[in-house]
Amino acid sequence: MAPSNPTIIPLKPSRPFTEYHIFFQLERNYILQTSDKSSDIDTTVEFSDIDLNASTRPPRYRSLTLPKQWHTKGSRPKRRGHRKTHGKISFVELTKLISQRWREADQVSRGYCRELAQRGLKRYKEDMKEYVERYGEDALQSTKKKAKEKRDEKGKQDTKQDELVQENIKDQIRRESTQKALGQSLGISSHNNQKII
Secondary structure, three states, X not given: OOOOOOOOOOOOOOOOOOHHHHHHHHHHHHHHHHOOOHHXXXXXXXXXXXXXXXXXXXXXXXXXXXXXXXXXXXXXXXXXXXXXXXXXXXXXXXXXXXXXXXXXXOHHHHHHHXXXXXXXXXXXXXXXXXXHHHXXXXXXXXXXXXXXXXXXXXXXXXXXXXXXXXXXXXXXXXXXXXXXXXXXXXXXXXXXXXXXX
């Protein structure tokens, strides 16, 4: 069924986290909350916003304080403002450490992350089915088409800017070569603009 107002089509549902992304969220919080400087962590989360399913997590992660729906993409109500980093570990070091721990993760942790990822994927497929039923197959194509048009437009703008820069460089080279030729014909050195006697 097509929407009543075809000009207003909401964004399609976000793709869910993969099992690695879920593991990354768990491990990141584990590292930050168990580090030496863990007292710096903002624990001023309302009780209603805390995930109460800690008992279902693998033993290593049961003591973590996590927000509700921490494993769901787009679950944060709004983008947080800029704030200073925690200073405990750089993002590069954090990523390397977590990827190493992912390779060494036990089956319980991997299974937990896989289960959450599968639930998220199932929910995503249901949401996509509902989205297509409500807005039609054309809605998916139109969002893809809009994204492609946006990329193409940006590419055209970049190409136009590159062409302008190239033209400016060519004009400057022409001016300099004209000035140099004119200076040589008048007997003026191009280095110090003094007349050669």
